[in-house]
Amino acid sequence: MGKMIKKLKEVQEKPDFFRRSLDLTAVMPLAEGIITEVKSRGDEALREYTEKFDSVSLEELEVEKGDLEAAKERVDSDMLRSIKDAYAAIRKFHYRQKRVAWAEEFSEGVFIGETYVPLEVVGAYVPASYFSTALMCVTPAKIAGVRDIVVCTPPMADGNVDPCTLVAADIAGATRIFKLGGAQAIAALAFGTKTIPKVQKIVGPGNVYVTAAKMVVREEGVEIDFPAGPSEILIIGDETANTTFIASDMLAQAEHGAKSISILITNSERIAADVEQKITAENDGQNWIILADSMNECIDFANAYAPEHLEIMVRDSIAVLKRIRNAGSVFVGKYSPVAAGDYATGANHVLPTAGYAKLFSGLDVDHFMHRMTLQWLDKGGLEKMKDVVMKLCEAEGMGKHARSIEVRFSTDE
16 A cells, blocks of 8 residues: 555544644734734835735736726637636526525514625635636625625736736626735725725635734624635545546646645545556645545545535445535536636635535625515514513513513504
8 A cells, every 4th residue: 555545544543634724823923913014004014015025016006997908908819708608607606596585474464584685895805816716706796786896816026917817807897906915905905995995804715824814804803704724625436436537636636735635535445546656646735545444434534524625436426425514515426527616617616625614605695695684563463472472571571572562552653
């Protein structure tokens, strides 16, 4: 058995085997310092940090209309068509998620319902040149009905923003775009400056400094989507799986960075050995192969691990899928690589990592809305529940609550 292959029991005995925890201790002081400076010095601090971290001196932080038009000229027609096709799929998928207000007469004279209200101003952080993330963050916000969608993305060496990112953000419906990256961008969105508007919520992935900054501002009252760490993939494969496909998908994950994790869990020694041989030739990133005794163990491990991306390549994919409880996004069958979901299926690729898929869902339209319940009673409806409500009020010592019911029947209107 090769060095990359581990028995499931060995992994289970070492809970920190994959080092997935979001340990922000080392970078938190720097992130907090940046946030403090941006809060106190605003745009001046933003320009200083942009020059320090991005090696760019900027006069104007906002992308102007002329910059956007220039970007459109730099994107060739085939690329523009591809961006529009991806946007169409993302838009279609997220429209399916949109909530519809409802109200029903639960009993005579008692109407109950819900309505959904979009946030007014949100911020989307888009890592440098990740134009697909601009589509993923802005599109659901636009569908939710958010009035102002503010995008921050780091500038390139020439002081401009990646043209594909600008075009994608514009197509998806961004209202303002700024040349800002890192913790300073999160601080600007969270607290506002003379140039950057303050937002209600910040979404989008980023490096460890961005994540640390998001955690800090959340403590100060600005909501975020969810914590995010290095990207990850877990593949469940049995003896019928295509090992070339598995190895390719594991190696693709490494393009997200050296800390990205790729794991195959299988009950087949042959599959494990074959995948290891194919991966060893390149050996990018953190690649692991776990050998389990049964498919039940594979499924149990996947639910405990709660991966960002889960691929299922087994004989009976549906049977396995029905037992999956924790994953950011699931890819079923050998022709469903994560790359397809990253760009063009329409499902969102901004997903919880580091086990947070047990608690959080991926980015969706609901992230940009809040729900209000509605209650509308006429006098007859209230009268029918009057005695019950008053009895319960009095039992909890809420006499004035009870009186607020009683008064409606003891006085003339």
